[in-house]
Amino acid sequence: MKRVYLLLFLYLFIPAAGFAAELAQFKGKVLDAANQAPLAGATIYITDLKAITTTNAQGEFVLKNIPAKGRFLLEARFVGYKTYAAVIDLGSQKELTISLSPSIIESAEVVITGSPFSSNNKTNSLSVVSVGKNKLAQSGGTNLVDAIARIPGVSQVSTGGAISKPVIRGLGYNRVLTMVDGAREEAQQWGDEHGIEVDQFSAARIEILKGPASLLYGSDALGGVINVIDDLVPAPGVRNGEFTSAYSTNNGLSASSLMLQGNENGFVYRGRASYKNAYGFGYKGATVPNSGFNELNFNGMLGLNKSWGYSHLTFSRFHTNIGLVENGPDDHGNYLNEDGEVISADEAKERRLGLPFQNINHYRAALNSNFILGKGQLKTVFAFQQNIRKEFEESIQEPGLNLDLKSYTYDIKYYFPNLGKWEPAFGVQGMYQDNVNHGDEFLIPDYNSNNIGAFVYLKRNFDKGAINIGARYDYKKVDGKDLNFNGEEVFGGFSNEFSNVSGSLGFAYEIAKNLVLKGNAGSGFRAPNIAELGANGRHEGTFRYEIGNSKLKQETSVQFDLGLEYNAESVTFGLNAYANRIFNYIYPGNFNDETIPFDNNGSIETLPVYRYVQTNADLVGGEASVDFHLVKSLHFENSFSYTRGVNRATDTALPFIPAASINNEIRIEPNIKGLADSYIKVGLTNTFKQARFDSFETQTNGYTLLDAGLGTSIKTARGKLNLWVTGQNLLNKEYYNHLSRYKIANIYNPGRNVTFGISVPFL
Structure with missing residues (x-):
């Protein structure tokens, strides 16, 4: 397998410079639609080519090293103006004059997750939300998922401030797929306390696809996709860098990142180093001992942007240590050590982690390419990942649980030459995994798995919308190894095969000016993960003993989604309703109060036993958002989300369903001389009883x-220097989130937190 990937690297990356393609440039001008004045500093993108440039003082731009033929989506953006997005034909069009209209709000980000072809929301049938870099930073989140958890339809399974797992419309774990560098992340994501192993600072934008995406991504995209997208590289001849730093008062989180990138006539590069350190999080009158964490992350990219397309090699190392909390407070709200003594506030705020704790190293290398073949495109992603997860319980030298997971993934898509308004594509994707236990404690068996899938997709564009249809076939095989340890059987061997045919049909249509109706019907597929099939043990940091079931069947689903979006100058709103029926829905349950004695460092504990079972399930719900922009500097944003899960066998509630919520925010953006992008915001998060x-x-x-925040930007010769302050839970409310894993131990969610941040450009 390693030789295969080496050959692919040599074939796709190094000889790429020799691909024959006619060199071309695309020129244009960006003007103010009201007075035809040139707009200097507007940004021009062709995302499918990784091409970017900015306008000069005369409003002129030149995109270099791009193909002479092909149809691509071009974007033009300028603060205070409505975003321009249109498909251009490089074979017949060499220049373009763009008129941007002043606008209180900018139109939605271009969507590249929900469709093989880059498109704006008016021609995309799926429900997709995009969150930009500035909003991610200003959220005050302690990790990537925490930063997006207030988007309607999105929530999180949290373990304090260190670990968050995304939940989309009531579905999480292996039902939500995370994409990084164009490749699916594989990092033992089945575990309660296994978060996303991604540097928070590396995300320039996150796109959240809500609803089944199995057609384009295969198994594990049953509930949706979190697509983490890095920045486009600068224009040719440009180098720049950025230093970002933030401090949070609740857990003393200090987080900093240094980035440098450049483009030397099509040779592009980027490097980033980030560090985080935090002590235990707190709530009113208490600090949770050993709930701190630290991270040290490195990532980089080398690539070529040429007339034949692009080829980028990305690589990263994500390293974190996370303290694990085993016990909640006593009846008086105090935390006790092993000797029954009260842990003082100073001791709880020590940054040195005690036992137990996790040590995680996640290595990733991905080769992401797009080759322009005539008027068609061949996009490929080949990736290797290794996740080494150690849990130290009795000794800081020898881990108890020690999992080593290697994953090899490939994704090959061909986009046929655009036939007028028809956009056809097909693709092949697959993954091989091998997992080995190196420790003397076990939760899942050694295993290997192999899966492959193929899809076809067709989109038909109209003047006021589009329709799309697609079909897919998947096959997956999982082989679990048997294990006998100290004369006892820990795991029994098994070999399971799963296969499925899925499809989707969707439409988007502008039924009136600025009013778009969307509908989508799709089927989804998910094979059981290794924990569901073969778990047998207690994972440190959880409060239960898990037992898998190798007889589980695959999950399949049918979901219907209907949405209405209105985007006008002063008012925008969105409505989405969905109904999702899942057959053979897998979930863990504690039945008949079953317990098991467990040896915890010489003392016997009684743990509840959770077994994986299946049922048919329904998830129905919706999201709504209404934003008023009646005055240019004033924004009043409101959203609502609700999910209802039903176990059809018993007509009772499904477990782990987030509570309904309403979010309200008033945001003022004053025009202050000498400053830019200034804002003051106050928000309320109202979560209903579950x-x-x-x-x-x-x-x-x-x-x-109650949340609040303020920020501004100072223009410098090298770019904008950003400053912000974000306050969360300012009234220091004691509360439990229904999806908090610490709720069962009577540990509240984090209390008041104020984050101070700065981002400084250089070069």
Whole structure:
């Protein structure tokens, strides 16, 4: 397998410079639509070519090293103006004059997750939300998922401030796929306390696809996709860098990142180093001992942007240590050590982690290319990942649990020459995995798996919308190894095969000016993960003993999604409703109060036993958002989301369903001389009581959180220097989120937190 990837690298990356393609440039001008004045500093993108440039003082731009033929989506952006997005034909069009209209709000980001072809929201049938770099930074989130968890339809399974797992419309874990550098992330994501192994600072934009995406991504995209997208490289001849740093008061989180990138006539490069360190998070009157963490991350990119397309090699090392909390407070709200003594506030705020803790190293290398073949495109992604996950319980030298997962993935798509308004494509994707236990404690068996899938996709564009249709076939095989340890059987061997045919049909149509109706019907597929099939043990940091079931069947789903979007000058709103039926839905449950004795460092604990079972399930719900922009500098943004999960066998609630919520935010953007992008915001998060819960869960009361923030930018010769302050839970409310894993131990979610941030450009 390693030889195969080496050959692919040599074939695709090094000889790429020799691809024969006619060299071309595309010129244009960006003007103010109201007075035809040139707009200097506007940004021009062709995302499918990784091409970017900016306008000069006369509003002129030149895109260099691009193909002479082909149809591509071009974007033009300028702060305070409506974003321009249109398909251009490089074979017949060499220049373009763009008139941008002043606007209180900018139109939605171009969507590249929900469709093989880059498109704007008016021609995309799926529900996709995009969050830019500035909003990610200003959210005050302690990790990547925390930063997007207030988007309607998105929530998180949290373990304090260190670990968050995305949940989309009530579905999480292996039902939500995370894409990084164009490749799916594989990092033992089945675990409760296994977060996303991605440098938070490396995300220039995150696109969230809500709903089944199995057609384009295969198994594990049953509930949706989180697509982490890095920045486009600068224009040819440009080098720049950025230093970002932030400090949070709740857990003393200090987070900094240094980035340098450049483009030397089509040879592009980027390097980044980031560091985080935090002590235990706190709530009113308490600090949770050993809930701190630290991270040291490195990532880089080398590539070519030429007339034949682009080829980028990205590589990264994500390293983190995370403290694990085993016990909640006593009846008086105090945390005790092993000797029964109260842990003081100073001791709880020590940055040195104690036992138990996780040590995680995640290595990733991905070769992402797009070759222009005539008027067609061949996009390929080949990736290797290694996730080394160690848990130290009794000794800081020898881990108990020690998992070593290697994953090899490939994704090959061909986009046929655009036939007028028809856009056909097909693709082949696959993955091989091998997992080995190196420790003397076990939760999942050694295993290997192999899966492959193929799809066809067709999109038909109209003047006021588009329709799309597609079909896909998947096959996956999982072989679990047997294990006997100290004369006892820990795991029994098994070999399972899964296959499925899925499809989708969708449309988007502008039924009136600025009013777009969207609909989508799709089927999804997910093979059981290794924990569901073969778990047998307690994972450190959890409060249960898990037992898998090798007889589980695959999950399949049918979902219907209907949406209405309106984008006008002063008012925007969106409505989405969905119904999702999942057959053979897999979930863990504690049945008949089953428990098991467990040896924890010489003392015997009684843990609840959770077994994986299946049922048919329904998830229905919706999201709504209304934003008022009646005055240029004033924004009033509101959103609502609701999900209802039903176990069809018992007509009871599904477990781990997030509570309904309403978010309100008033944002003022004053025009201050000498400053740019200034804002002041105040927001309320209203989370309702979750009174629908499974038999082994408990009710979670509702709560309201007050947030606020302010920020500004200072123009410098090298770019904008950004400053911001974000306050969360400013009233220091004690509350439990229904999806908090610490709720069962009576540990509240984090209390008041204020984050101070700065981003400084250089070069």
